[in-house]
Amino acid sequence: MGPISLATQNLYAESVNPQWVRLLDLLGMNVRYQRCEGCELYAEDGTRYLDFLSGYCVHNTGHNHPYIVEALKQELDRSGPAMLQSHVPELAGELAQRLCALAGGGLTRTFFCSSGSEGVEAAIKFSRAATRRDGLLFCEGAFHGLTCGALSLMDNPFWSEGFGPMLAGTKAIPFNDLTALEEQLKTRKYAAFFVEPVQSEAGIRVASPEYLREAQRLCQRYGTLLVLDEVQTGMCRTGRFLAAHHFGVNPDIVVLAKALSGGLVPVGAVLMKEEIYDAVYSKLQRAIVHTSTFSENGLAMRAGLATLDVLEEENLGERATRLGERLRASLTAALGQYEMFAGTPGLGLLSGIEFRAPSKLTLRLSLQAFGAIHPAMFGQVLVMRLFREQKILTQMCGNNFMVLKTAPPLVADETTLNTFVEAAERVVSEMHSSTAFWTEPLLVARRAVNIS
Ligand SMILES: Cc1ncc(COP(=O)(O)O)c(C=O)c1O
Numbered sequence: 001m002g003p004i005s006l007a008t009q010n011l012y013a014e015s016v017n018p019q020w021v022r023l024l025d026l027l028g029m030n031v032r033y034q035r036c037e038g039c040e041l042y043a044e045d046g047t048r049y050l051d052f053l054s055g056y057c058v059h060n061t062g063h064n065h066p067y068i069v070e071a072l073k074q075e076l077d078r079s080g081p082a083m084l085q086s087h088v089p090e091l092a093g094e095l096a097q098r099l100c101a102l103a104g105g106g107l108t109r110t111f112f113c114s115s116g117s118e119g120v121e122a123a124i125k126f127s128r129a130a131t132r133r134d135g136l137l138f139c140e141g142a143f144h145g146l147t148c149g150a151l152s153l154m155d156n157p158f159w160s161e162g163f164g165p166m167l168a169g170t171k172a173i174p175f176n177d178l179t180a181l182e183e184q185l186k187t188r189k190y191a192a193f194f195v196e197p198v199q200s201e202a203g204i205r206v207a208s209p210e211y212l213r214e215a216q217r218l219c220q221r222y223g224t225l226l227v228l229d230e231v232q233t234g235m236c237r238t239g240r241f242l243a244a245h246h247f248g249v250n251p252d253i254v255v256l257a258k259a260l261s262g263g264l265v266p267v268g269a270v271l272m273k274e275e276i277y278d279a280v281y282s283k284l285q286r287a288i289v290h291t292s293t294f295s296e297n298g299l300a301m302r303a304g305l306a307t308l309d310v311l312e313e314e315n316l317g318e319r320a321t322r323l324g325e326r327l328r329a330s331l332t333a334a335l336g337q338y339e340m341f342a343g344t345p346g347l348g349l350l351s352g353i354e355f356r357a358p359s360k361l362t363l364r365l366s367l368q369a370f371g372a373i374h375p376a377m378f379g380q381v382l383v384m385r386l387f388r389e390q391k392i393l394t395q396m397c398g399n400n401f402m403v404l405k406t407a408p409p410l411v412a413d414e415t416t417l418n419t420f421v422e423a424a425e426r427v428v429s430e431m432h433s434s435t436a437f438w439t440e441p442l443l444v445a446r447r448a449v450n451i452s
Pocket residue numbers: 056114115116117118120143144145146196200229230231232257258
Protein backbone atom coordinates (compact mmCIF):
# COMPACT_ATOMS: atom_id res chain seq x y z
CA MET A 1 0.00 0.00 0.00
CA GLY A 2 1.35 3.43 -0.94
CA PRO A 3 1.14 6.68 1.02
CA ILE A 4 -2.26 8.18 1.73
CA SER A 5 -3.06 10.62 -1.03
CA LEU A 6 -4.58 14.04 -0.71
CA ALA A 7 -7.58 12.74 -2.64
CA THR A 8 -8.19 10.18 0.11
CA GLN A 9 -8.13 12.96 2.70
CA ASN A 10 -10.71 14.85 0.66
CA LEU A 11 -12.96 11.80 0.75
CA TYR A 12 -12.79 11.95 4.54
CA ALA A 13 -13.78 15.60 4.58
CA GLU A 14 -16.59 14.98 2.11
CA SER A 15 -18.04 11.87 3.69
CA VAL A 16 -16.97 11.74 7.33
CA ASN A 17 -16.17 14.84 9.38
CA PRO A 18 -15.28 18.05 7.55
CA GLN A 19 -15.13 20.10 10.76
CA TRP A 20 -12.41 17.86 12.15
CA VAL A 21 -10.34 18.38 9.01
CA ARG A 22 -10.90 22.14 9.27
CA LEU A 23 -9.80 22.17 12.89
CA LEU A 24 -6.63 20.21 12.17
CA ASP A 25 -5.88 22.51 9.23
CA LEU A 26 -6.42 25.60 11.37
CA LEU A 27 -4.05 24.31 14.02
CA GLY A 28 -1.48 23.28 11.44
CA MET A 29 -1.76 19.73 12.73
CA ASN A 30 -3.15 18.03 9.67
CA VAL A 31 -0.12 15.83 9.09
CA ARG A 32 -0.20 12.59 7.13
CA TYR A 33 1.58 9.93 9.12
CA GLN A 34 3.22 7.04 7.38
CA ARG A 35 4.77 4.99 10.13
CA CYS A 36 4.30 4.88 13.90
CA GLU A 37 6.61 2.96 16.21
CA GLY A 38 6.94 3.08 19.98
CA CYS A 39 6.75 6.79 20.87
CA GLU A 40 7.59 7.99 17.38
CA LEU A 41 5.28 9.13 14.59
CA TYR A 42 6.84 9.63 11.15
CA ALA A 43 5.13 11.99 8.72
CA GLU A 44 5.15 11.71 4.96
CA ASP A 45 7.79 14.44 4.68
CA GLY A 46 10.08 12.55 7.05
CA THR A 47 9.44 14.73 10.12
CA ARG A 48 9.51 12.77 13.35
CA TYR A 49 6.99 13.64 16.05
CA LEU A 50 7.07 12.35 19.63
CA ASP A 51 3.73 11.11 20.92
CA PHE A 52 2.88 12.45 24.38
CA LEU A 53 -0.84 11.78 23.99
CA SER A 54 -0.81 8.01 23.34
CA GLY A 55 -4.23 8.23 21.67
CA TYR A 56 -5.70 9.19 25.07
CA CYS A 57 -3.87 6.35 26.82
CA VAL A 58 -4.41 3.67 24.19
CA HIS A 59 -0.74 3.16 23.33
CA ASN A 60 0.70 2.06 26.67
CA THR A 61 2.82 -0.58 24.91
CA GLY A 62 3.86 1.91 22.20
CA HIS A 63 2.66 2.13 18.61
CA ASN A 64 2.61 -1.11 16.66
CA HIS A 65 4.51 -3.18 19.18
CA PRO A 66 6.12 -5.97 17.07
CA TYR A 67 5.11 -8.72 19.50
CA ILE A 68 1.44 -7.68 19.43
CA VAL A 69 1.49 -7.19 15.66
CA GLU A 70 2.96 -10.69 15.24
CA ALA A 71 0.33 -12.21 17.56
CA LEU A 72 -2.41 -10.64 15.45
CA LYS A 73 -0.86 -11.88 12.22
CA GLN A 74 -0.76 -15.40 13.65
CA GLU A 75 -4.37 -15.15 14.76
CA LEU A 76 -5.41 -14.17 11.24
CA ASP A 77 -3.25 -16.88 9.67
CA ARG A 78 -4.80 -19.68 11.71
CA SER A 79 -8.26 -19.03 10.17
CA GLY A 80 -9.91 -19.88 13.46
CA PRO A 81 -13.51 -19.24 14.52
CA ALA A 82 -14.34 -15.55 14.65
CA MET A 83 -17.69 -14.22 15.81
CA LEU A 84 -19.63 -17.38 15.11
CA GLN A 85 -21.98 -16.30 17.91
CA SER A 86 -22.60 -19.96 18.66
CA HIS A 87 -19.43 -21.32 20.16
CA VAL A 88 -17.31 -20.88 23.27
CA PRO A 89 -14.59 -18.31 22.45
CA GLU A 90 -11.69 -19.87 24.30
CA LEU A 91 -9.35 -16.91 24.04
CA ALA A 92 -11.93 -14.82 25.93
CA GLY A 93 -11.75 -17.27 28.82
CA GLU A 94 -7.96 -17.09 28.82
CA LEU A 95 -7.90 -13.29 28.73
CA ALA A 96 -10.59 -12.98 31.41
CA GLN A 97 -8.65 -15.29 33.73
CA ARG A 98 -5.50 -13.26 33.34
CA LEU A 99 -7.24 -9.91 33.75
CA CYS A 100 -9.05 -11.05 36.89
CA ALA A 101 -5.86 -12.52 38.35
CA LEU A 102 -4.03 -9.23 37.76
CA ALA A 103 -6.91 -7.18 39.16
CA GLY A 104 -7.41 -9.35 42.28
CA GLY A 105 -9.79 -8.17 44.99
CA GLY A 106 -12.50 -10.75 44.29
CA LEU A 107 -13.09 -9.68 40.68
CA THR A 108 -13.67 -13.04 39.04
CA ARG A 109 -15.98 -12.46 36.08
CA THR A 110 -15.57 -10.45 32.88
CA PHE A 111 -17.90 -8.98 30.31
CA PHE A 112 -16.07 -8.06 27.10
CA CYS A 113 -17.15 -5.25 24.80
CA SER A 114 -15.56 -2.96 22.23
CA SER A 115 -15.08 0.44 23.87
CA GLY A 116 -14.87 2.28 27.17
CA SER A 117 -18.35 3.76 26.76
CA GLU A 118 -19.82 0.35 26.09
CA GLY A 119 -18.11 -0.90 29.24
CA VAL A 120 -19.65 1.93 31.25
CA GLU A 121 -23.06 1.13 29.77
CA ALA A 122 -22.62 -2.49 30.85
CA ALA A 123 -21.60 -1.40 34.34
CA ILE A 124 -24.79 0.69 34.57
CA LYS A 125 -26.96 -2.29 33.62
CA PHE A 126 -25.11 -4.81 35.79
CA SER A 127 -25.16 -2.59 38.88
CA ARG A 128 -28.87 -1.88 38.46
CA ALA A 129 -29.64 -5.58 38.04
CA ALA A 130 -27.53 -6.55 41.05
CA THR A 131 -28.89 -3.92 43.46
CA ARG A 132 -32.42 -3.48 42.06
CA ARG A 133 -31.89 0.25 42.39
CA ASP A 134 -31.72 2.73 39.55
CA GLY A 135 -29.86 5.80 40.86
CA LEU A 136 -26.30 6.48 39.66
CA LEU A 137 -23.75 8.67 41.40
CA PHE A 138 -20.73 10.19 39.71
CA CYS A 139 -18.15 12.93 40.23
CA GLU A 140 -18.08 16.46 38.90
CA GLY A 141 -15.60 16.80 36.04
CA ALA A 142 -15.82 13.09 35.19
CA PHE A 143 -15.38 11.66 31.72
CA HIS A 144 -17.06 8.29 31.21
CA GLY A 145 -17.82 8.26 27.47
CA LEU A 146 -20.20 9.72 24.94
CA THR A 147 -23.02 7.17 24.62
CA CYS A 148 -26.20 8.34 26.31
CA GLY A 149 -25.81 6.27 29.50
CA ALA A 150 -22.16 7.20 29.98
CA LEU A 151 -22.93 10.79 29.09
CA SER A 152 -25.54 10.84 31.85
CA LEU A 153 -22.60 10.38 34.24
CA MET A 154 -20.88 13.60 33.15
CA ASP A 155 -21.70 17.14 34.17
CA ASN A 156 -19.99 19.20 31.47
CA PRO A 157 -22.88 20.40 29.23
CA PHE A 158 -20.51 20.75 26.27
CA TRP A 159 -20.77 16.99 25.73
CA SER A 160 -24.51 16.53 26.30
CA GLU A 161 -26.17 19.67 24.96
CA GLY A 162 -28.63 18.82 22.21
CA PHE A 163 -28.50 15.07 22.87
CA GLY A 164 -30.97 14.82 25.75
CA PRO A 165 -32.83 13.69 27.64
CA MET A 166 -30.14 11.85 29.55
CA LEU A 167 -30.82 9.00 32.01
CA ALA A 168 -32.93 10.01 34.99
CA GLY A 169 -31.74 9.44 38.55
CA THR A 170 -28.10 10.45 38.12
CA LYS A 171 -26.34 12.84 40.49
CA ALA A 172 -22.97 14.61 40.40
CA ILE A 173 -20.99 15.12 43.59
CA PRO A 174 -17.62 16.85 44.07
CA PHE A 175 -14.57 14.61 43.58
CA ASN A 176 -12.58 13.79 46.72
CA ASP A 177 -15.50 14.84 48.98
CA LEU A 178 -16.56 12.06 51.34
CA THR A 179 -19.19 14.16 53.12
CA ALA A 180 -21.05 14.80 49.86
CA LEU A 181 -20.74 11.11 48.98
CA GLU A 182 -22.18 9.89 52.26
CA GLU A 183 -25.01 12.40 52.13
CA GLN A 184 -26.15 10.90 48.82
CA LEU A 185 -25.44 7.27 49.67
CA LYS A 186 -27.60 7.59 52.78
CA THR A 187 -30.68 7.89 50.56
CA ARG A 188 -30.04 4.25 49.56
CA LYS A 189 -31.33 4.93 46.08
CA TYR A 190 -28.06 4.51 44.20
CA ALA A 191 -27.11 1.33 42.38
CA ALA A 192 -23.54 2.47 41.79
CA PHE A 193 -20.97 5.16 42.42
CA PHE A 194 -18.85 5.67 39.28
CA VAL A 195 -15.45 7.22 39.84
CA GLU A 196 -12.08 7.50 38.10
CA PRO A 197 -9.11 6.98 40.47
CA VAL A 198 -7.41 9.77 38.54
CA GLN A 199 -9.79 12.12 36.78
CA SER A 200 -7.89 12.46 33.52
CA GLU A 201 -10.08 14.86 31.59
CA ALA A 202 -10.83 16.99 34.65
CA GLY A 203 -7.15 17.92 34.81
CA ILE A 204 -5.29 14.80 36.07
CA ARG A 205 -6.90 15.06 39.49
CA VAL A 206 -5.55 12.22 41.61
CA ALA A 207 -7.84 10.83 44.33
CA SER A 208 -6.54 11.56 47.83
CA PRO A 209 -5.06 8.48 49.57
CA GLU A 210 -8.04 7.91 51.85
CA TYR A 211 -10.81 8.91 49.44
CA LEU A 212 -11.32 5.68 47.51
CA ARG A 213 -10.79 3.43 50.54
CA GLU A 214 -13.36 5.37 52.53
CA ALA A 215 -15.67 5.55 49.50
CA GLN A 216 -15.55 1.74 49.34
CA ARG A 217 -16.46 1.49 53.03
CA LEU A 218 -19.35 3.92 52.62
CA CYS A 219 -20.62 2.18 49.48
CA GLN A 220 -20.63 -1.16 51.29
CA ARG A 221 -22.44 0.38 54.23
CA TYR A 222 -25.25 1.79 52.10
CA GLY A 223 -25.56 -1.02 49.56
CA THR A 224 -24.16 0.88 46.56
CA LEU A 225 -21.64 -0.74 44.21
CA LEU A 226 -18.27 0.96 43.72
CA VAL A 227 -17.47 1.13 40.00
CA LEU A 228 -13.95 2.26 39.08
CA ASP A 229 -13.62 3.63 35.57
CA GLU A 230 -10.04 2.60 34.76
CA VAL A 231 -10.43 3.11 31.03
CA GLN A 232 -7.48 5.53 31.06
CA THR A 233 -5.80 4.65 34.35
CA GLY A 234 -5.74 0.87 33.96
CA MET A 235 -3.23 -1.38 32.17
CA CYS A 236 -0.19 -0.04 34.10
CA ARG A 237 -0.64 3.58 32.99
CA THR A 238 -0.31 4.83 36.57
CA GLY A 239 2.40 2.34 37.51
CA ARG A 240 0.23 -0.46 38.88
CA PHE A 241 -1.96 -2.76 36.79
CA LEU A 242 -4.98 -0.87 38.15
CA ALA A 243 -4.77 2.56 39.73
CA ALA A 244 -7.00 0.99 42.43
CA HIS A 245 -3.92 -0.91 43.59
CA HIS A 246 -2.26 2.34 44.69
CA PHE A 247 -5.16 3.00 47.03
CA GLY A 248 -5.68 -0.50 48.48
CA VAL A 249 -9.27 -0.48 47.31
CA ASN A 250 -11.33 -3.44 46.07
CA PRO A 251 -14.04 -2.11 43.74
CA ASP A 252 -17.11 -4.17 42.85
CA ILE A 253 -16.73 -3.42 39.14
CA VAL A 254 -13.77 -2.16 37.07
CA VAL A 255 -14.08 -0.90 33.51
CA LEU A 256 -11.04 -1.30 31.22
CA ALA A 257 -10.61 -0.46 27.53
CA LYS A 258 -8.14 1.71 25.56
CA ALA A 259 -4.69 0.12 26.14
CA LEU A 260 -6.08 -3.38 26.58
CA SER A 261 -5.40 -4.40 22.99
CA GLY A 262 -2.14 -2.60 22.32
CA GLY A 263 -3.84 0.18 20.38
CA LEU A 264 -4.66 -2.13 17.49
CA VAL A 265 -8.16 -3.58 17.97
CA PRO A 266 -11.15 -1.98 19.71
CA VAL A 267 -11.84 -3.72 23.02
CA GLY A 268 -13.25 -3.17 26.48
CA ALA A 269 -13.57 -5.37 29.55
CA VAL A 270 -15.79 -5.03 32.61
CA LEU A 271 -14.39 -7.01 35.55
CA MET A 272 -16.74 -7.69 38.42
CA LYS A 273 -17.61 -9.82 41.41
CA GLU A 274 -19.37 -13.09 40.70
CA GLU A 275 -22.65 -12.21 42.40
CA ILE A 276 -23.04 -9.11 40.20
CA TYR A 277 -22.49 -11.14 37.06
CA ASP A 278 -24.87 -13.82 38.25
CA ALA A 279 -27.60 -11.27 38.90
CA VAL A 280 -27.67 -10.64 35.13
CA TYR A 281 -27.10 -14.15 33.77
CA SER A 282 -29.28 -15.62 36.50
CA LYS A 283 -30.75 -18.57 34.62
CA LEU A 284 -30.53 -20.45 31.35
CA GLN A 285 -33.13 -18.24 29.67
CA ARG A 286 -30.96 -15.21 30.40
CA ALA A 287 -27.70 -16.68 29.05
CA ILE A 288 -27.47 -14.00 26.34
CA VAL A 289 -29.50 -11.22 27.97
CA HIS A 290 -26.60 -8.77 27.65
CA THR A 291 -24.28 -9.32 24.68
CA SER A 292 -22.54 -7.43 21.93
CA THR A 293 -21.72 -8.76 18.46
CA PHE A 294 -18.04 -7.88 18.48
CA SER A 295 -17.34 -8.74 22.11
CA GLU A 296 -14.99 -11.69 22.71
CA ASN A 297 -13.81 -11.54 19.08
CA GLY A 298 -10.61 -13.42 18.40
CA LEU A 299 -8.49 -10.50 17.24
CA ALA A 300 -9.32 -8.34 20.25
CA MET A 301 -8.76 -11.24 22.66
CA ARG A 302 -5.46 -12.21 21.03
CA ALA A 303 -4.30 -8.59 21.12
CA GLY A 304 -5.31 -8.40 24.79
CA LEU A 305 -3.29 -11.49 25.68
CA ALA A 306 -0.26 -10.23 23.76
CA THR A 307 -0.57 -6.81 25.42
CA LEU A 308 -0.51 -8.40 28.88
CA ASP A 309 2.62 -10.34 27.87
CA VAL A 310 4.34 -7.12 26.82
CA LEU A 311 3.29 -5.20 29.95
CA GLU A 312 4.69 -8.01 32.10
CA GLU A 313 7.81 -8.89 30.14
CA GLU A 314 8.91 -5.29 29.69
CA ASN A 315 7.97 -4.43 33.25
CA LEU A 316 6.08 -1.38 32.01
CA GLY A 317 4.28 -0.68 35.30
CA GLU A 318 7.50 -0.28 37.21
CA ARG A 319 8.85 1.81 34.34
CA ALA A 320 5.77 4.08 34.42
CA THR A 321 6.27 4.69 38.15
CA ARG A 322 9.98 5.44 37.83
CA LEU A 323 9.77 7.59 34.70
CA GLY A 324 6.60 9.37 35.80
CA GLU A 325 8.21 10.57 39.01
CA ARG A 326 11.30 11.68 37.13
CA LEU A 327 9.25 13.47 34.48
CA ARG A 328 7.23 15.46 37.02
CA ALA A 329 10.39 16.39 38.96
CA SER A 330 12.10 17.55 35.74
CA LEU A 331 9.07 19.54 34.64
CA THR A 332 8.82 21.21 38.02
CA ALA A 333 12.53 22.08 37.92
CA ALA A 334 12.27 23.49 34.38
CA LEU A 335 8.95 25.31 34.65
CA GLY A 336 8.84 26.33 38.32
CA GLN A 337 10.24 29.77 37.53
CA TYR A 338 7.31 30.71 35.27
CA GLU A 339 4.35 32.62 36.63
CA MET A 340 1.67 30.70 34.75
CA PHE A 341 2.96 27.26 35.77
CA ALA A 342 0.80 25.83 38.54
CA GLY A 343 2.25 22.34 38.96
CA THR A 344 2.41 18.83 37.56
CA PRO A 345 -0.28 16.57 39.00
CA GLY A 346 -0.04 12.90 38.10
CA LEU A 347 0.48 9.26 38.92
CA GLY A 348 2.84 6.99 36.96
CA LEU A 349 2.99 8.19 33.37
CA LEU A 350 -0.36 9.96 33.51
CA SER A 351 0.63 13.54 34.23
CA GLY A 352 -0.46 17.06 33.50
CA ILE A 353 1.14 20.47 33.25
CA GLU A 354 -1.23 22.81 34.99
CA PHE A 355 -1.37 26.51 34.15
CA ARG A 356 -2.96 29.39 36.04
CA ALA A 357 -4.00 32.93 35.26
CA PRO A 358 -1.00 35.25 35.66
CA SER A 359 -0.94 38.36 37.80
CA LYS A 360 1.24 40.31 35.33
CA LEU A 361 -1.21 42.63 33.54
CA THR A 362 -0.06 42.14 29.94
CA LEU A 363 -0.17 38.35 30.26
CA ARG A 364 -3.53 38.45 32.02
CA LEU A 365 -5.08 40.60 29.29
CA SER A 366 -3.71 38.30 26.60
CA LEU A 367 -5.15 35.24 28.33
CA GLN A 368 -8.51 37.02 28.64
CA ALA A 369 -8.44 37.87 24.94
CA PHE A 370 -7.91 34.18 24.12
CA GLY A 371 -10.72 33.21 26.51
CA ALA A 372 -13.09 35.69 24.88
CA ILE A 373 -12.65 33.90 21.56
CA HIS A 374 -12.95 30.38 22.96
CA PRO A 375 -12.34 28.85 26.40
CA ALA A 376 -10.09 26.21 24.81
CA MET A 377 -8.00 28.67 22.85
CA PHE A 378 -5.09 29.07 25.26
CA GLY A 379 -4.64 25.31 25.47
CA GLN A 380 -4.96 24.79 21.75
CA VAL A 381 -2.29 27.39 21.06
CA LEU A 382 0.01 25.58 23.47
CA VAL A 383 -0.72 22.25 21.79
CA MET A 384 -0.21 23.82 18.37
CA ARG A 385 3.16 25.34 19.32
CA LEU A 386 4.38 22.10 20.84
CA PHE A 387 3.37 20.29 17.69
CA ARG A 388 4.48 22.69 14.98
CA GLU A 389 7.68 23.99 16.49
CA GLN A 390 8.77 21.24 18.86
CA LYS A 391 7.33 18.23 16.97
CA ILE A 392 5.54 16.87 20.00
CA LEU A 393 1.94 15.64 19.99
CA THR A 394 -0.12 16.50 23.09
CA GLN A 395 -3.65 17.60 23.97
CA MET A 396 -5.35 19.55 26.72
CA CYS A 397 -7.61 17.72 29.17
CA GLY A 398 -11.14 17.50 27.75
CA ASN A 399 -12.86 19.08 30.76
CA ASN A 400 -10.07 21.39 31.91
CA PHE A 401 -8.42 23.58 29.32
CA MET A 402 -5.74 24.81 31.73
CA VAL A 403 -4.08 21.40 32.03
CA LEU A 404 -1.90 19.92 29.29
CA LYS A 405 -2.07 16.15 29.37
CA THR A 406 1.32 14.47 29.36
CA ALA A 407 0.97 10.76 28.71
CA PRO A 408 3.66 9.18 26.53
CA PRO A 409 3.64 5.45 25.76
CA LEU A 410 5.07 3.54 28.73
CA VAL A 411 7.96 2.36 26.53
CA ALA A 412 9.30 5.95 26.40
CA ASP A 413 12.95 6.33 27.38
CA GLU A 414 14.65 9.05 29.37
CA THR A 415 15.97 10.80 26.28
CA THR A 416 12.42 11.11 24.96
CA LEU A 417 11.23 12.53 28.27
CA ASN A 418 14.13 15.00 28.42
CA THR A 419 13.33 16.14 24.88
CA PHE A 420 9.76 16.80 26.00
CA VAL A 421 10.81 18.76 29.09
CA GLU A 422 13.16 20.95 27.04
CA ALA A 423 10.44 21.53 24.43
CA ALA A 424 7.85 22.39 27.08
CA GLU A 425 10.30 24.85 28.65
CA ARG A 426 10.89 26.58 25.32
CA VAL A 427 7.15 27.00 24.69
CA VAL A 428 6.36 28.14 28.24
CA SER A 429 9.25 30.59 28.11
CA GLU A 430 7.88 32.01 24.85
CA MET A 431 4.45 32.27 26.44
CA HIS A 432 5.92 34.50 29.16
CA SER A 433 8.22 36.61 27.02
CA SER A 434 7.04 36.83 23.43
CA THR A 435 4.08 38.92 22.32
CA ALA A 436 3.95 36.84 19.12
CA PHE A 437 2.86 33.82 21.19
CA TRP A 438 -0.38 35.71 21.88
CA THR A 439 -0.89 38.06 18.93
CA GLU A 440 -0.40 35.66 16.00
CA PRO A 441 -3.03 33.11 17.09
CA LEU A 442 -5.45 35.94 17.89
CA LEU A 443 -5.32 37.08 14.28
CA VAL A 444 -5.80 33.53 12.99
CA ALA A 445 -8.64 32.84 15.42
CA ARG A 446 -10.50 36.05 14.62
CA ARG A 447 -10.28 35.19 10.96
CA ALA A 448 -11.53 31.66 11.62
CA VAL A 449 -14.41 32.85 13.81
CA ASN A 450 -15.45 35.39 11.18
CA ILE A 451 -15.62 32.80 8.42
CA SER A 452 -17.18 29.88 10.35
C1 LIG B 1 -12.09 7.54 31.82
C2 LIG B 1 -12.80 7.22 30.55
N1 LIG B 1 -13.89 6.45 30.58
C3 LIG B 1 -14.55 6.12 29.45
C4 LIG B 1 -14.14 6.58 28.22
C5 LIG B 1 -14.89 6.22 26.99
O1 LIG B 1 -14.14 5.34 26.23
P1 LIG B 1 -14.41 5.17 24.65
O2 LIG B 1 -13.99 6.42 23.98
O3 LIG B 1 -13.57 3.97 24.28
O4 LIG B 1 -15.86 4.87 24.50
C6 LIG B 1 -13.02 7.41 28.14
C7 LIG B 1 -12.57 7.92 26.84
O5 LIG B 1 -11.74 8.77 26.73
C8 LIG B 1 -12.34 7.73 29.33
O6 LIG B 1 -11.25 8.51 29.31
